[in-house]
Amino acid sequence: MNYKDDIIEQIYNILDGKIEKENIIVEKPKDRKMADYAIPCFSFSKILRKSPIVIAEELKDKIEGYEKVEVVNGYLNIFLKKKDTIKEIVKDIIEKKDSYGNKKTKNKNIVIEYSSPNIAKPFGVGHLRSTVIGEALKNISIKNGYNVITINYLGDYGTQFGKLIYAYLQWGNKDAMKENPIDELRRVYVKFHEEAEKNPSLDEEGRKWFKRLEDNDEYSLKLWTQFKEASLKEFEKTYNLLGINNFDSYTGEAYYKDKMQPVIDELEAKNLLEISEGATIVRLDDNIVPALIKRSDGGSLYVTRDLAAVFDRKNNYKFDKALYVVGNEQTLHFEQLKKIVEKMGYDFYNDICHINFGLVLQNGKKMSTRQGRSVKLHDVLVETIDLAYKYIDEKNPTLDNKDEIAQIVGVGAVIFNDLKNYRCNDIEFNIEDILRFEGNTGPYIQYTYARIMSLLEHKKNIKLDYEKLVINEYEWNIIFKLYEFNDAIEAAYENFDPSIIAKLLLDIAQDFNKMYANVKIISDDANNTEFVLSICEATSIIIKEGMRLLGIKVINKM
Ligand code: ARG
Numbered sequence: 001m002n003y004k005d006d007i008i009e010q011i012y013n014i015l016d017g018k019i020e021k022e023n024i025i026v027e028k029p030k031d032r033k034m035a036d037y038a039i040p041c042f043s044f045s046k047i048l049r050k051s052p053i054v055i056a057e058e059l060k061d062k063i064e065g066y067e068k069v070e071v072v073n074g075y076l077n078i079f080l081k082k083k084d085t086i087k088e089i090v091k092d093i094i095e096k097k098d099s100y101g102n103k104k105t106k107n108k109n110i111v112i113e114y115s116s117p118n119i120a121k122p123f124g125v126g127h128l129r130s131t132v133i134g135e136a137l138k139n140i141s142i143k144n145g146y147n148v149i150t151i152n153y154l155g156d157y158g159t160q161f162g163k164l165i166y167a168y169l170q171w172g173n174k175d176a177m178k179e180n181p182i183d184e185l186r187r188v189y190v191k192f193h194e195e196a197e198k199n200p201s202l203d204e205e206g207r208k209w210f211k212r213l214e215d216n217d218e219y220s221l222k223l224w225t226q227f228k229e230a231s232l233k234e235f236e237k238t239y240n241l242l243g244i245n246n247f248d249s250y251t252g253e254a255y256y257k258d259k260m261q262p263v264i265d266e267l268e269a270k271n272l273l274e275i276s277e278g279a280t281i282v283r284l285d286d287n288i289v290p291a292l293i294k295r296s297d298g299g300s301l302y303v304t305r306d307l308a309a310v311f312d313r314k315n316n317y318k319f320d321k322a323l324y325v326v327g328n329e330q331t332l333h334f335e336q337l338k339k340i341v342e343k344m345g346y347d348f349y350n351d352i353c354h355i356n357f358g359l360v361l362q363n364g365k366k367m368s369t370r371q372g373r374s375v376k377l378h379d380v381l382v383e384t385i386d387l388a389y390k391y392i393d394e395k396n397p398t399l400d401n402k403d404e405i406a407q408i409v410g411v412g413a414v415i416f417n418d419l420k421n422y423r424c425n426d427i428e429f430n431i432e433d434i435l436r437f438e439g440n441t442g443p444y445i446q447y448t449y450a451r452i453m454s455l456l457e458h459k460k461n462i463k464l465d466y467e468k469l470v471i472n473e474y475e476w477n478i479i480f481k482l483y484e485f486n487d488a489i490e491a492a493y494e495n496f497d498p499s500i501i502a503k504l505l506l507d508i509a510q511d512f513n514k515m516y517a518n519v520k521i522i523s524d525d526a527n528n529t530e531f532v533l534s535i536c537e538a539t540s541i542i543i544k545e546g547m548r549l550l551g552i553k554v555i556n557k558m
Helices: 003-014 042-048 052-062 082-099 125-143 160-171 174-179 181-198 201-214 218-242 261-269 302-317 328-343 347-351 377-395 402-419 442-456 473-494 499-518 526-550
Strands: 037-040 068-072 075-079 109-113 147-151 273-276 279-282 291-294 321-325 352-355 360-362
Touching (some): 109 125, 125 218, 125 352, 125 360, 125 402, 125 473, 218 402, 302 328, 328 347, 402 442, 402 499, 442 526
Antiparallel strands (some): 279 291
């Protein structure tokens, strides 16, 4: 049963439908001693021509099915029937298990583009955020009943690949390329730029090779494919550690190289193109910088490929929404993309959503190597897993499968740290902090889960006699939080914000640990023991499912 909906429905009926349902606001007071739900009646006054207090009094007498209803300063305060509510929620969770909180199918398609690393470059911490936020949004969207299509839009095109081919042919080492392709490609690419400083004619060489690539010259394509495959193989190691590797499409930028012309033609036909300093642009509204569609040398641009891609996605997937999980620094790019689609006369521009996010910082500064380069995500994950291993070994040296557990804890710590705050904010990465077993961390939640699992070994699955139970505030608090999982799932989708779930899980773990510290879980009273263990079981189900939505595993022992 949905208590909020029930309250709204009842109020709507009592007031003869004079107040629209969306204007009946049901608040959840922070202090549950005040009420479980509170409905402000002020806004009803105007329409009903009565004071809020009179209205609240009338509602109070007529609302049915609750423990207690009070009127306080124009608020209607409602208290749930504790035993009935607990019985219902616990039973519901234990019955439904991981399907608890699943929403009705929406029959709508959501395309989520995320991760999208650039080939021949290291998979850096910058792409970590896109990858984990995107993965969580995928899980959350499915939980909300949407059909999801995931796309990894690889950065595999652009003039830099001409330079790279030239540089590899000049200075590349085959063995090094086999050993460690990304490092080798990085090395020759850096060398290209050093040499080009001294000898600008190299840029011309780079352009020539890029032109060959554009014209599908076989040899250039072969090298490019080799770079791409080697990169994907490297990326796979990182994806495997993260437990993410099931994109529906890996169609990158290069796929669109021959699909841009029709879009350019359409822009032309709609009189949207202008020549400016030799380049072709689309002028947008006054407050957005014009978008560059074609370079003066005829070369295509990032936004041109994205335009081709968005039409392709619309055609292929008939999306109701297309999400692009990409950092804050590309905000202008996506504004331009949307605006161009709007100017072309397509309403679906409204369904293009840039899901932006902040930077990964270390000690308040953009995370980078000592040489100022991007830090490899793989290295960060390995380092975190190693430290997790050390901590686990200190705490519990006789544990089985320490390697596997350390991986789950280490990776979980990194992902949770990324998702626990609103995505638009920057995140701070401190390996010791994210691994703390006490604190706002992934390991804290995993640890709580493992604690519950060991308690559950005592559960006998006897039939509960609810009448005999005396419910304390710790139990009541946690049950209500578990129930909030339903709202959190919806809110996380509506705001495209996984942190809503992460924060709820932290609250649940905290409330659970408070209960654990204050309530004797296993006592001589078999009925009460069974009851508290049922709460434990329900808690474990919500934690596990919530963590799954975030892309994090739990473990029974740690
Ligand atoms: N590969 C790009 C980068 O690393 C991100 C791609 C963003 N997606 C897009 N459709 N433009 O910066």
